[in-house]
Amino acid sequence: MDVYFFFEWLDNSFLATMSKAYGGVFAVVQMFHLLSLALLGGTVLLADLRLLGVMLRDVPSRVVVASTQRWFDVALIGSLLSGIFMSSAVALKLYYNEMFWAKMASFAIGLVFVYGIRRPLLAFDHATLSPWVLRLVAVTSLVIWFTVAASGRWIGFS
Template sequence: MDLYPLFDWLDTSLLADIAKAYGGVFAVVQMFHLLGMSILGGMVLVGDLRLLNVVMKDTPSEVVIESTHKWFGIGLATMVVSGIFMSSAVSLKLYYSEMFWAKMTALAVGVVFFYFVRRPLLSGSHSAIKPSVLKLMAVTSIAIWFTVAASGRWIGFS
């Protein structure tokens, strides 16, 4: 499916006009993007480091993981909304950027992994899951979200 019409439409939208005309607004939205990423990253790291037995070893991992879900969603929503605004300023350039598509792929993998693998698997008692599986899941999750953040920064360099 060719998404070019969507990017072309975004390039001429009101969002794009605002993003291109007001650098200050763009910078503030960029701040929200980074804050959203930090909230999401913090929740992922706390949960995954707990699964790896690195932090909060005296708190049940079920409690830690359950407490991160709401703020993970808030961080992700903040990232996506601010990301659409930021994309509108350079949407046609992004369409042809390999790094942008690498980030989008990593983001899609991350969302699918979180909502369809990690969350359902960790919704019950963690003692019923092999420790090696928990650790593998944590490492995979950290790797995916670090890839999302790093590839996002590299869009600016590509």
């Protein structure tokens, strides 16, 4: 399936009119994208490093996971909305950018991983899960989200 039509539509949408004409608006939206990155990465780091036993060892992992999940969702929505707006400014260019697709692929994997595997799994009592399963989940999560962030930054360089 070719999704070119979506980028073409985005390029002609009112979002693009705004993002292309007003550099200031773009910069502010980009700030929200970066703040969302900080929040998303922060919650991922906290929860995963707790599961690995590196940080917050004297706080139950259930508490850390529960507290970070809500803010992960907030950050995800924030980065998604700001990301779509930013994409509209260079939609057709992004369609031909390999790094953009690397980011989208790892982002899609991240979504499936978080909502399809990580959350359902961590909803169980952590004591009943094998420590190696918890460690594996944590490392996988760290690798996926680091890839999303790094490939995202690299779109600008490529």
